[in-house]
Structure formats: structure tokens, C-alpha cells
Amino acid sequence: MKPDGVYGPGTVRAVREFQQKNGLAADGVLDPKTLARLNLSRRARELPRVVEAPDAGAAEVLYGLGAALGRRGGEDLGLVYLQLALYLQPNHALALLSLADLHEQLKHPRQAIKVYERVPVASPLRRNADIQLAVNLDALDRTDEAKERLNKLVAERPTDIDAIMALGNIQRGRKAFEECADVYGKGIATIEKPERPNWLIYYFRGICFERAKKWERAEEDLKTALKLYPDQPHVLNYLGYSWVDQGVHLDEGMRMIRRAVEQRPDDGYIVDSLGWAYYRLGNFDEAVRHLERAVELKPDDPTINDHLGDAYWKTGRVLEANFQWSHARDLKPEPEELVKIKQKLESGLPPEEASTAANAGKPKKPGGG
Incomplete structure (x- = not known):
């Protein structure tokens, strides 16, 4: 959260223009709640800027508000703030990921996919977007396409446990228990020294072994998961x-x-x-x-x-x-x-x-x- 009074007239115009174009405010008049959240005041216009570009600063704060609201159950308002942030800074990767995540929470996989596709290729977060894009393809029953994308990501980076977990989770959800146990096994093979965060992959592989009627191996994995996370x-x-x-x-x-x-x-x-x-x-x-x-x-x-x-x-x-x-x-x-x-x-x-x-x-x- 930025200190009080970092938003100038340019930000006011940008927010007003966005609301007018998207039917969020009549006649371009900012509602009191928006004004309050943006901390707009006479004193704000007199202070020096704390960011180089006003639009970038406003986008950052709007992103923070949208992400926080989304985490606290305010998905609809969170969507508005994140869209505002992206109106000001269209390539804001974190805002894009947060917006896509909100669409996932609202069970809108098609919209989530469209947002993930907008994450810049050069962004360090693009790989995260590609993984989640595949997960949403599976939610649309485009499972073969999802697995193809994830297999490609794993082939590019065999130690990417996030991609491996996503692939295993899709196969487990589709009740391909032999296959998901094998995929999780590839992830486990990349772990040199198992630590507490690794409990989940052992737990998931244990479930797959149990459902595949390989109880001894399932029991071993479940005990390992419990040892890592008592x-x-x-x-x-x-x-x-x-x-x-x-x-x-x-x-x-x-x-x-x-x-x-x-x-x-x-x-x-x-x-x-x-x-x-x-x-x-x-x-x-x-x-x-x-x-x-x-x-x-x-x-x-x-x-x-x-x-x-x-x-x-x-x-x-x-x-x-x-x-x-x-x-x-x-x-x-x-x-x-x-x-x-x-x-x-x-x-x-x-x-x-x-x-x-x-x-x-x-x-x-x-x-x-």
C-alpha cells in the first residue's frame, strides 16, 4: 500500500475515463468509495511524486487492492480493480495472474485462459501462466491439449516440480492412477532431500498407488508425507x-x-x-x-x-x-x-x-x- 497522497490529477482522469468506458460511473463522476480508496485529496496534489510514472503507481495500487479483495471474498470488486490496473498498465504480469486466478475462483475457465494468454512471453511469470492455462484447459475437458502443453513444459525443464504436479493432478482427476503415480514419481526423483513442503507430492502419489490397488507402496508414501508434515x-x-x-x-x-x-x-x-x-x-x-x-x-x-x-x-x-x-x-x-x-x-x-x-x-x- 502506498502512503496517503500519491495520486495526482492524471490518475483521476485515468480512472474516470476507464469507468466511463466500462459503464462503472455515470458522466465520468468518481463515486465516493473509489475516491476514498485512492486517497485523493487536495494535499495529495501538493506532494512530490513517489513513483516515476503516475499511471504505473496507480496500476500498482489498484493491483494491490484487487488482489486483496479477491483473497477476502470480494471477487466482483476485485475484478474491477484489477481491470483498472490493467487498463493503466496492460502488461502488468502480477495483475494478469491475479485476474486469471479470480476467474478460476468464479469457475470461468475460458476467461482465465484468455487472461493467461496475455502474460508477456518475456515475463518470468509466463511459465506459471502456461501451467495454469493447461489446468483450465482440463477444466473445459480439453484434457489431451492440457497434457500436451504440460508434457512440453516438463520436457523443457525436467526439474519443474510445479509443471509435474499439475500434470499428475490432471491425470489423478481423470482417474488415470497408474499414470499419475508415474508422473509424481518423476517429481519425487528430482527431490534431493525431502522437506516439509514436499509432503504434498508424496501424499498425492500415495493416493494414486492406493487407488491403483498397490497398497504397500501407497502406505509407504503416506507415512513419508506424515513424517514430513506431522x-x-x-x-x-x-x-x-x-x-x-x-x-x-x-x-x-x-x-x-x-x-x-x-x-x-x-x-x-x-x-x-x-x-x-x-x-x-x-x-x-x-x-x-x-x-x-x-x-x-x-x-x-x-x-x-x-x-x-x-x-x-x-x-x-x-x-x-x-x-x-x-x-x-x-x-x-x-x-x-x-x-x-x-x-x-x-x-x-x-x-x-x-x-x-x-x-x-x-x-x-x-x-x-
């Missing part, structure tokens, strides 16, 4: 739930999930894990209590609603179970889950499911064997 709630949740689901390390697994919930009590997915862990152990009353809370936090998640339906069924609340399953069905679950939900709506939980839940608490070999 008490990290997402890792505690994933590893702890995996153990409980397999019927191994039950006490430690439940302790880890509870600790994750303590840190993230408003994270519906983590609360769901605790409820479903109780379900797997046959403690259906506790399962209902936590799963109801999870549904409050994530009412539009089909899996959590499905879990609550199962728990209701186990506690004899048949009407409520069918309601939750119907709701889960209408929330567009994955195709394989939709089949199971429809079967439950027709005939309830299968009889063998009762013994499966009860046996979850019996110790098994690691890996589910």
Missing part, C-alpha cells in the same frame, strides 16, 4: 481411514481420524471418514451422529448422503435411509455407485452386508489380505 489432517485422515477400512491398526487409525476431525471440524469429507469408520466397525449409532454432521457440511455430495442412508438402515430408520439414498441418486454419483444406490432403493442393504461391517473390526493382514 499431524497433517488430510494425511491423517487418508492413512487412518485406509487402516480402519482394511481392519488393521484399528486403534491408531481411529486416533488419526479423530485428530484430523479435531483440526478440520468443518471439513465434510473428513467428518464423513470418521462416521464411515464407525460404520465399518459396526458402531452404527456413532456413525449416524457423525454422518449427519457430514451431510450438513456437504449436503450436495452423493457419497456422504449414501453413507448416511446406509447408517440409517442399520439403525432401523428405513424411511430416512430411502430418503438419503434417493437424494444421493439425484446428486449424480459415479456410474458404478449409481447402480449400487438403485439396488438399495429397490431392496435395501443386502443381508451379507451386515457380516461385512461386523467383521471389519477383526484384525487382518496389512493390505486387506
